[in-house]
Amino acid sequence: MSGRVDPPVPRSWLAVWLPVWLAGLLLAIAVWEIVATRHAATRVPGDDTWRRAAAVVRAGHQPGDLIVFAPPWVDPVGRMHLGDLIPVEMAGRMDADRYGRIWEVAHAGERAAETAALRPVEERAVGGLVVRRFERTPVEIRADVRELLPQARIAGPGRPTLELAEVGFTPRRCIQVSPPPGQAVRITFALPAGTLVGHAGLADVFTRRDIRAPGTLDVEVGGRVVASVSPGVDDGWVRFAAPIPGGDVTFVARAPAPQRLICFAAEVRP
Structure with missing residues (x-):
């Protein structure tokens, strides 16, 4: 053994300063997020601004006008100021x-x-806030299955009901049915010819949390499926559409798990 000790290998500039640079970058990002959050909070309009915006809407509002808010998280505030002009339907x-x-x-x-x-x-x-008014030609509604539910023919376990339900964290006036696992509930309507346009989803945030299985809604005409959707717990309000002849149209609800609340609405349009 010579007893000689090798000198330490010098560390590169990158090895020395990279950790320091990364730590500084993370600190800068954290500070920016705090400042941005506080700045955004100060930009949220207060009650006086909402009252003035609501006055603009009220001055030009006509019966039947739809009122919407953006982004979705301001909806509760908007309803506080204009909710009397937004009926349940x-x-x-x-x-x-x-x-x-x-x-x-x-x-x-x-x-x-x-x-x-x-x-x-x-x-x-x-x-x-910005208040905007839009005008367009509304679609013609030839039939609405929600209004026809009392005349519908029901087959299978479970009775569908017309509900104001929460679907995808949004209120929906819909036909709600809870089919037992492995069994179908069939709801038949006499409808005019046209294009059937509908939506379906899973109601109730608590059952969506506890029961993760999807539901299925088929639309049958003459024994043939013309539309089918299988909304999952995170899918919200799922659209479907199909041309139909005049006559019987059957909505078939199925679910692989119990307490699955399937909600749907549909209209016949030209």
Whole structure:
């Protein structure tokens, strides 16, 4: 043994400063997030701004006008100021297609899903809010299965009911049915010819949390499935459509698990 000790290998500049640089970057990001969050909070419109925006809507509102809010998290605040102009049927609408006039109250440049493809005919800034009015030709509704439920023919276990249910954290006025596992509930309506447009989803946030299985809704005409959806717990309100002849149309609800609350609504349009 020589007893010689080798000198330490010098560390590169990158090895020395990279950890310091990364720590500084993480600190900067954390500070930016705190500042951005506080800045966003200060930009949320107050009650006075909402009252002035609501006054704009009320001044031009006509019976039957749809009122929507954007983004979705401001909806409870909007309903506090304009809820008397939003009846239950409107709040629980299947979609917005039957409405020819739509008022939108939006925050921070947001747009509601109901107006995303439309151009406003009127727009007015009110503090941190923007009030927009849209006009279009509403769709013709030839039949609504929700209104025809008392005349429907029911086969199988379980009785469908018309409910105002929570589906995808949104109120929906829909036909609700809970088929036992492995059994089908068949609901038959006499409908006019046209295009059947509908939506289906799973109701009740608590059963969606505890029961993760999907539900299935088939639409049959003459024993043939013309539309089918199987909404899962995270799918919300799922659309379906199919052309139908005049006559019997059967909605068949199935579920692999108990207490699965399937909700649906459908209309016949040209």
